[in-house]
Amino acid sequence: MADAVGVRPAAIKAVPVRHPGRWVAAIVVLAIAVYVLYTIGAAIGNDRTVLGPHTGWLVVQRFLFNGLIFRGILVTLELTVLAMAVGIILGAILAVMRLSANPVMSWVSWLYIWFFRGTPVLVQIFFWFNINLVVKSIDIGIPFTSLWLHGDTNKLIPPFMAALLGLGLNEAAYMAEIVRAGIISVEHGQTEAAQALGMDRVLVMRRIVLPQAMRVIIRDLRRSRIADRREHLVRGDDVDPDGRPVLHRATLRPRLHPAATAHTVAAIPADALYLPCTATPGGGAGRAGRARQRTPLR
Amino acid sequence: MVKAEAVQKNFGRLEVLRGIDLEVKPRDVMCMIGPSGSGKSTFLRCINHLEKIDAGRLSVDGELVGYRQRGDRIYELRDAEVCKKRAEIGMVFQHFNLFPHLTALENLVEAPIRVKKESRAVASERARRLLDRVGLAEKVDAYPRQLSGGQQQRVAIARALAMQPKLMLFDEPTSALDPELVGEVLDVMRALAEDGPFSRRCSRAPTLPSPASGGGKSGASGP
Numbered sequence: 001m002a003d004a005v006g007v008r009p010a011a012i013k014a015v016p017v018r019h020p021g022r023w024v025a026a027i028v029v030l031a032i033a034v035y036v037l038y039t040i041g042a043a044i045g046n047d048r049t050v051l052g053p054h055t056g057w058l059v060v061q062r063f064l065f066n067g068l069i070f071r072g073i074l075v076t077l078e079l080t081v082l083a084m085a086v087g088i089i090l091g092a093i094l095a096v097m098r099l100s101a102n103p104v105m106s107w108v109s110w111l112y113i114w115f116f117r118g119t120p121v122l123v124q125i126f127f128w129f130n131i132n133l134v135v136k137s138i139d140i141g142i143p144f145t146s147l148w149l150h151g152d153t154n155k156l157i158p159p160f161m162a163a164l165l166g167l168g169l170n171e172a173a174y175m176a177e178i179v180r181a182g183i184i185s186v187e188h189g190q191t192e193a194a195q196a197l198g199m200d201r202v203l204v205m206r207r208i209v210l211p212q213a214m215r216v217i218i219r220d221l222r223r224s225r226i227a228d229r230r231e232h233l234v235r236g237d238d239v240d241p242d243g244r245p246v247l248h249r250a251t252l253r254p255r256l257h258p259a260a261t262a263h264t265v266a267a268i269p270a271d272a273l274y275l276p277c278t279a280t281p282g283g284g285a286g287r288a289g290r291a292r293q294r295t296p297l298r
Numbered sequence: 299m300v301k302a303e304a305v306q307k308n309f310g311r312l313e314v315l316r317g318i319d320l321e322v323k324p325r326d327v328m329c330m331i332g333p334s335g336s337g338k339s340t341f342l343r344c345i346n347h348l349e350k351i352d353a354g355r356l357s358v359d360g361e362l363v364g365y366r367q368r369g370d371r372i373y374e375l376r377d378a379e380v381c382k383k384r385a386e387i388g389m390v391f392q393h394f395n396l397f398p399h400l401t402a403l404e405n406l407v408e409a410p411i412r413v414k415k416e417s418r419a420v421a422s423e424r425a426r427r428l429l430d431r432v433g434l435a436e437k438v439d440a441y442p443r444q445l446s447g448g449q450q451q452r453v454a455i456a457r458a459l460a461m462q463p464k465l466m467l468f469d470e471p472t473s474a475l476d477p478e479l480v481g482e483v484l485d486v487m488r489a490l491a492e493d494g495p496f497s498r499r500c501s502r503a504p505t506l507p508s509p510a511s512g513g514g515k516s517g518a519s520g521p
Contacts, residue, residue, distance in 0.1 A: 189393055196384055198385025198409060199409060200377060
């Protein structure tokens with residue numbers, strides 16, 4: 001090390017390793033892309049198929065920028081944000097309850113998660129919408145006094161509220177599992193070190209475990225919830241009011257069912273919303289997020 | 299300081315500690331050595347009640363660990379009381395267990411502020427002094443991942459000292475370190491043993507193997 005002072009070795013001039021695999025992959029991908037684009041282009045040129053009257057593109061064009069669609073997008077965004085908020089708060093509480101040393105808390109949380117994950121969200125929304133069938137009114141007050149608040153459930157739970165309750169409470173169950181996975185992912189040594197410093201359960205969770213769990217929670221959130229919502233969109237209306245499936249093979253019928261056209265109208269703005277959501281990298285993972293950056297496998 | 303009488307600990311059917319008797323006096327430095335799996339860590343963890351003992355008596359400073367005796371009866375301590383006791387005992391772990399989302403300074407002030415309700419100014423002042431003492435004055439704002447293993451362990455020692463404990467437990471503090479980093483950690487520990495940071499009473503038990511296993515190879519280190 002200390003010898004050869006002042007003598008600098010010449011920089012290495014080597015022939016770099018060739019990567020033929022990358023070229024092969026590029027050519028294959030390019031060939032497939034050209035083929036797909038050509039097929040679609042040919043179909044458009046041939047007017048009778050993709051852009052023809054059978055697929056209802058004219059209808060799509062007419063309604064895509066209709067005010068109704070924009071109002072729909074707004075309601076969707078509103079519902080998503082609010083349901084997420086309900087879900088995150090309630091979900092975090094449920095996750096902590098589930099991991100609590102208190103067996104009653106843990107069991108109640110388990111039951112909630114089991115029930116709300118096990119039943120379809122659409123059924124839950126219908127239930128809240130029709131809550132009036134079960135509970136006529138909600139009365140809150142102090143017994144033996146006249147301090148009572150009275151509310152008719154039909155007035156307390158308008159359609160928007162029913163959707164929010166259905167989505168939010170359902171979301172909470174999924175969120176609870178994600179938060180629980182995040183909490184479990186934090187090494188047990190962290191809890192021990194915090195306990196050894198005299199921190200109580202609440203402090204350990206709030207100051208040490210949850211901040212570290214956030215990294216995993218946010219990653220899983222982005223991965224699963226956004227994808228799930230897309231699925232709901234398709235699944236939610238894949239049967240029309242007469243019970244017939246909405247998505248047909250184009251060859252089976254002369255034209256697509258009108259509902260399919262409506263679906264296309266809804267799907268275009270929906271995709272415009274979802275794609276950027278899933279594409280943004282990393283952001284918001286917080287301080288811990290910066291801790292580890294993945295490098296590609298070599 | 300620490301008194302163990304016939305302490306027993308089982309994990310299911312496995313007897314880990316089979317009747318440990320031991321006494322550590324204030325200012326004593328005690329080392330335990332033994333093969334891995336012989337119960338050194340388990341015994342240390344019993345002292346601050348991270349593990350419950352199954353039989354025998356274990357006391358720190360004359361008070362039972364995890365229990366209170368009134369007459370003939372023994373009562374389990376409530377969580378808050380257990381935490382209070384733990385706050386008086388510092389512990390250093392084999393794998394450091396620093397909090398990765400906090401800087402070195404934040405690692406040191408977290409417990410004094412949250413547990414002992416010290417002001418941030420007081421806690422930070424002491425934290426800086428301690429980091430200086432373990433030779434890491436310029437790493438105050440570094441995150442654990444930016445530190446070498448030896449540096450991390452020195453921060454971990456400072457973190458334990460920041461609570462001004464009356465007893466320090468070191469659980470194989472150097473066995474996860476590269477050989478050339480062991481020295482710096484041992485130096486810090488040696489300095490602590492010689493002129494105890496908080497004068498009178500700092501006893502420490504670096505790496506305790508179980509006497510039940512009868513010594514054996516030296517899996518441990520200590521000053």
